[in-house]
Amino acid sequence: MMGPDVSWYLILSSFLFTVGALGVLLRRNPLIVLLSLEIMLNAANLALIGFARHLGDTAGQVFALAVMAVAASEVVVGLGLVVALNRNRVPLDVDRLSTLRG
């Protein structure tokens, strides 16, 4: 095969996942937390597609498409929550959204 093999894809995928996890841990704005979640899902997709090519099996790509659909659903619900919070004048700060704390 020409170009990088699956191990390079796995390395890039793990770095990308770490970037997304850092975004979730560091940022306080729920919109940016959602964007970081997208980065993490895409890191998983990258590993899936790298393995699909490595094993010559289309199932990995099919699963990546399913992950994409789940990510779209997650964005719909997350953005719905953000809009609902904004309408109720709740500050958009995950540190101050502590109503559900047990």
Added chain:
Amino acid sequence: MGDVLVWVIWIVAAFACLGSGVAVISFSNPFFSALALIGNLASLAVLYLLVSAEFVAAAQVLVYAGAVMVMFLFVIAYVGGRADAPFEGGPSWQTLAAVIAGGVILVDIVIALGLTTSGRLDDEAEVAVDFGGPAEIGSVFLTNHLLAFEITSIVLLVAAVGGVILGSERRR
């Protein structure tokens, strides 16, 4: 010659991908973060093309960089891009702990990958020319993975209904 070209494209796309990912989590304005994520998704689509995942790359650009991010940008414009500066006031213990946790996650992933895949990633499968094309993806989706396909459509339907319910004004 073609090999070198593929490597160059891969490295450029990989650095664009990581750089725009870091930009997403370091811009204080969510609008710029969303724009950086579009760049991230586009460079990922280039990486998908290099492993002959043409249909997934097209879906990535259409569904993600197109539809999902447009919705993101609309909501950010509606809510208003209030900044939370990520590193204001110097490093706090929270920032430090988050960075350490991120490093631990990375080390964890690398060790787990190294232990499970060492020496087993050498022989790569030969694939046909139409590997990853729409015809093959479609036939696999509708035969071997039909249940996953149906469940995905139900998940999308439930999410759409949930979005409408969350977004609708409650009658008082």
